[in-house]
Amino acid sequence: MARTLFDKIWDSHVVADLGEGWSLLHIDRVLLHDLSGARALREVAERGHALARPDLVFATPDHAVSTAPGRTAETFAGGAATLHGLRQRARETGIRLFDLGQPGNGIVHVMAPELAIVLPGLTLVCGDSHTCTNGGVGALAFGVGASELTHVLATQTLMQRRPRNLRLRYEGRLGAGVTAKDMILAAIGRYGTAAGTGFAVEYAGSAVRALPLEARLTLCNLSIEMGAKMGMVAPDDTSFEYLAGRRFAPRGAQWEAALAAWRALPSDPDAHFDVEHSLDASAIAPQITWGNSPEQVVAVTDPVPQPRHAGDRAALDYMGLEAGRPIAGTKVDWVFIGSCTNSRLSDLREAAAVLGARRVAPGVTAWVVPGSEQVKRDAEAEGLHARFQAAGFEWREPGCSLCVAANGETVPSGARCVSTSNRNFVGRQGTGARTHLASPAMAAAAALTGAIADVRSLG
Amino acid sequence: MQPFRTVTGIAAPLLRANIDTDMIIPVQRLVGASRDGLGPYGFERFRYLADGSDNPEFPLNRKAFRTAPILLAGENFGCGSSREGAVWTLMGMGLRCVIAPSFGDIFHNNCFQNGLLPVRLPEALIRRIAEAVEASPGNARVTVDLERQEVITPWGEAVPFAVDARKKQAMLEGLDEIALTKQRAEEIAAWQARDRAARPWAWDSVS
Numbered sequence: 001m002a003r004t005l006f007d008k009i010w011d012s013h014v015v016a017d018l019g020e021g022w023s024l025l026h027i028d029r030v031l032l033h034d035l036s037g038a039r040a041l042r043e044v045a046e047r048g049h050a051l052a053r054p055d056l057v058f059a060t061p062d063h064a065v066s067t068a069p070g071r072t073a074e075t076f077a078g079g080a081a082t083l084h085g086l087r088q089r090a091r092e093t094g095i096r097l098f099d100l101g102q103p104g105n106g107i108v109h110v111m112a113p114e115l116a117i118v119l120p121g122l123t124l125v126c127g128d129s130h131t132c133t134n135g136g137v138g139a140l141a142f143g144v145g146a147s148e149l150t151h152v153l154a155t156q157t158l159m160q161r162r163p164r165n166l167r168l169r170y171e172g173r174l175g176a177g178v179t180a181k182d183m184i185l186a187a188i189g190r191y192g193t194a195a196g197t198g199f200a201v202e203y204a205g206s207a208v209r210a211l212p213l214e215a216r217l218t219l220c221n222l223s224i225e226m227g228a229k230m231g232m233v234a235p236d237d238t239s240f241e242y243l244a245g246r247r248f249a250p251r252g253a254q255w256e257a258a259l260a261a262w263r264a265l266p267s268d269p270d271a272h273f274d275v276e277h278s279l280d281a282s283a284i285a286p287q288i289t290w291g292n293s294p295e296q297v298v299a300v301t302d303p304v305p306q307p308r309h310a311g312d313r314a315a316l317d318y319m320g321l322e323a324g325r326p327i328a329g330t331k332v333d334w335v336f337i338g339s340c341t342n343s344r345l346s347d348l349r350e351a352a353a354v355l356g357a358r359r360v361a362p363g364v365t366a367w368v369v370p371g372s373e374q375v376k377r378d379a380e381a382e383g384l385h386a387r388f389q390a391a392g393f394e395w396r397e398p399g400c401s402l403c404v405a406a407n408g409e410t411v412p413s414g415a416r417c418v419s420t421s422n423r424n425f426v427g428r429q430g431t432g433a434r435t436h437l438a439s440p441a442m443a444a445a446a447a448l449t450g451a452i453a454d455v456r457s458l459g
Numbered sequence: 460m461q462p463f464r465t466v467t468g469i470a471a472p473l474l475r476a477n478i479d480t481d482m483i484i485p486v487q488r489l490v491g492a493s494r495d496g497l498g499p500y501g502f503e504r505f506r507y508l509a510d511g512s513d514n515p516e517f518p519l520n521r522k523a524f525r526t527a528p529i530l531l532a533g534e535n536f537g538c539g540s541s542r543e544g545a546v547w548t549l550m551g552m553g554l555r556c557v558i559a560p561s562f563g564d565i566f567h568n569n570c571f572q573n574g575l576l577p578v579r580l581p582e583a584l585i586r587r588i589a590e591a592v593e594a595s596p597g598n599a600r601v602t603v604d605l606e607r608q609e610v611i612t613p614w615g616e617a618v619p620f621a622v623d624a625r626k627k628q629a630m631l632e633g634l635d636e637i638a639l640t641k642q643r644a645e646e647i648a649a650w651q652a653r654d655r656a657a658r659p660w661a662w663d664s665v666s
Contacts, residue, residue: 022625431485
């Protein structure tokens, strides 16, 4: 019977069929970050369990750590105890910890693909909703809460009900200045934040095939913002070239065996999807959100839309925007380039390419927070940091920073921030902060002009 | 997990759509926090004014709704971050049940892990219940019966709701899923041995 990519990975991981759509699934890799991970390790110990397979568990601090240059575990005092707890539990349990300043440290969904901890065909969980990012390499990766994470750490399995299959195709070629971030924001704008609830989403079509691996991670990252806890792209030569030679990638004869297995993973041509959507990639313009939900998004060339209901009116009020006025030209106070969505080397290159000889507009605070220690080192090796700094950006240490604002770094109340992150929720970047989600190139354009701007008009 | 069988009481309306888990509990409150004691921070950005006093506009601050065990919510309730602290916070506020047209997937799972019952009902019906509650604040009562899978509205109508059979059973009994799965230790070990033979690359690359 013809099967989807999702079906193949799910079916091959069923340890026990529990009936009525439920399975006990084997989980091949577990990622831990300082907030959810330290807590889950403590919970496992307090409940009298041992870790089932410490060799399959990988930890990195990212949420509650400062990203200030020269930071230590203590720079953000509020997170120090959590980080020390994670270090101690890691030592006790023998899991791998990629600590601050070490190669491998970084935002959990940046370091996992970077080290090839995640591979095509694997199952992976983390106590973090953006775990779907890792589906970009062709894995079944999803976020879980604290209880489910504890279950996985104690048993290496998880009880799950099988979701349905949804395929989202992007056909055609992206225009200049349009990125994977714009592709996924456009889809969320069209189909809504609940369109993927209860589904595993596969992104397909010629425009997806043409995306480099890091852009596929960006695409999958916002699956949860469409309601889907799992998003994935079928593995292909682009994926294999990306993974080859990375730290935890198979080698030699095992690499060849893995390749053979991975080539059989893509959805069969006649596989059934419960829901199919299709978008014309060539018609997508650079996107910018205007409200407090990622579905409240427009093309940068559009006006701020008229409110359709009370939720829209509340968002316009919070964001200090007026319906009917062009969104381009709206004055900006902050710019954040970073997060598990858009902090990889290719993202930083895209943003740097916009700079030219220009400088950050007066009054704008602009941050670049590389996604991992490796991204930071690679970017510095090619001089990107110097270009950002010369333009007036702050170049910082890796971490989640202003995406989740769990580390004391916040956008001030009332300030407007163009951000490459994934959530424009009320107060997400700080109490009263106004967030506009966009691509790294659009964020750079906003920093230079001091206003929301169409990156294509910068020349 | 705290078992859930039935709850009867005031239902508080908070019908805005897309209430995300950041709204329920800001992440800053979860850094180094224990799962107990989060209740006072629930919805804090909406519940309190800048000076720390209660925001009279926020529905759950109204006297009639302060001790409500049931929340009436809008679509996609609990979307966003996977933080289980959102569930701990709602339970810390005294809530045992959330009734909404739809829920964020991960939040929905987290509810069942803790004994907070999420019930899906049609939006129009939730609005009717909210109107009945508003017409008689503090008096109109709602019953949610998990065993019978029924919501009894303030006007006495029994409305059926769907719930996954497995999750229902776990919630009624307050099951410990880890203990349950550990009974399958041999099956898990056998699966791992088979998989290691079939996909050595998935194991040796990290061992």
